[in-house]
Amino acid sequence: MRNLAEAGAALLGGRLREARPLAGGDLSQPVRIALEDGRTAIVKDGPAPPAEARMLQAIAAAGVPAPAVLAVSDSLLALAPLADDGGLGGRAAAAVWADLGRVLSRLHACHGTGYGWPEDYAFGPVAIANAAPAESQGPPWPAFWAERRLRPFLDHLPAEPARRLAGLADALPRHLPAQPPPALLHGDLWGGNVLVSGNRVSGLIDPACYHGHGEVDIAMLTLFDRPGPDFFESYGALAPGHEARLAIYRLWPALVHLKLFGGGYLPLVERQLALAGA
Known part of the structure; x- marks a missing residue:
């Protein structure tokens, strides 16, 4: 986790202050990071971060809520955090x-x-x-x-x-x-x-x-x-x-x-x- 967080901070051009793992899927491990300059981001790896970035941008362009892409490389994706009460789960109203x-x-x-x-x-x-x-x-x-x-x-x-x-x-x-x-x-x-x-x-x-x-x-x-x-x-x-x-x-x-x-x-x-x- 630490390596992923530090790589994400570097991708964003900042210095890592803290990192916290998030519940994720079976295929990638997202980490929430805070930088020394006060910025926060969700950093994740995955099969093809540039392709995922383009997909998220297509969803947003359709007028549908999706996390903004802050930075992307061939191996990492940094996203703007979104408010989340825990997803749909089984209790969704x-x-x-x-x-x-x-x-x-x-x-x-x-x-x-x-x-x-x-x-x-x-x-x-x-x-x-x-x-x-x-x-x-x-x-x-x-x-x-x-x-x-x-x-x-x-x-x-x-x-x-x-x-x-x-x-x-x-x-x-x-x-x-x-x-x-x-x-x-x-x-x-x-x-x-x-x-x-x-x-x-x-x-x-x-x-x-x-x-x-x-x-x-x-x-x-x-x-x-x-x-x-x-x-x-x-x-x-x-x-x-x-x-x-x-x-x-x-x-x-x-x-x-x-x-x-x-x-x-x-x-x-x-x-x-x-x-x-x-």
């Missing part, structure tokens, strides 16, 4: 869920020119390919989800769930819209990546942005959290058939967890396959 619905609706109203992102990303050792597939691979959005989000995990599954996943990937043109609006997605939207102050969302953090169907973020949010009716009222009604689509979209984070953390997540993958009808 209805007003917080309602505000998150509004925030997410605003993010998804920011559209790209196509699906994916200008650069690839990663969750630690799990690569995230973001290039659009070739037109010959089928309808644009089902092809993206099949080729960039589902098929890369086939070799990491036992034979039977791999067979079911491959069949589902082949059938995606029947289950997903061919060309939904290419919404700006957070890409890793779970409760721990939503900062809350009072009854408002103060910031979205740790993004893995790309453009795609807005239901992808909602699927991730419902994998481990339970948004209430206030969220959906603020966000807007989902199109008919969304239950099966959300299961298809939840497959990707379930597969990521399986690869990162082991076989204990295989039942989660199999449950999403069943809900998707595979």
Whole structure:
């Protein structure tokens, strides 16, 4: 921690006064630092700090709260601290869920020119390919989800769930819209990546942005959290058939967890396959 804090202070052109580790994800360790000149910052490492900085700037440009980027290098990211009462957790008030619905609706109203992102990303050792597939691979959005989000995990599954996943990937043109609006997605939207102050969302953090169907973020949010009716009222009604689509979209984070953390997540993958009808 000390080395990270001192490197962050140097990146900001100051001298470290104190450092405090923060609760973080499994893939990076954030540290809150205070400099001798009175400035404070959150410093973190990660798979690609310059790419993360660009994603946070894209979220902010959409009019959505996100931490300001103070400085960035190839190995470090320094961010402005945001007020946080502890994130969504399990105790979020209805007003917080309602505000998150509004925030997410605003993010998804920011559209790209196509699906994916200008650069690839990663969750630690799990690569995230973001290039659009070739037109010959089928309808644009089902092809993206099949080729960039589902098929890369086939070799990491036992034979039977791999067979079911491959069949589902082949059938995606029947289950997903061919060309939904290419919404700006957070890409890793779970409760721990939503900062809350009072009854408002103060910031979205740790993004893995790309453009795609807005239901992808909602699927991730419902994998481990339970948004209430206030969220959906603020966000807007989902199109008919969304239950099966959300299961298809939840497959990707379930597969990521399986690869990162082991076989204990295989039942989660199999449950999403069943809900998707595979």
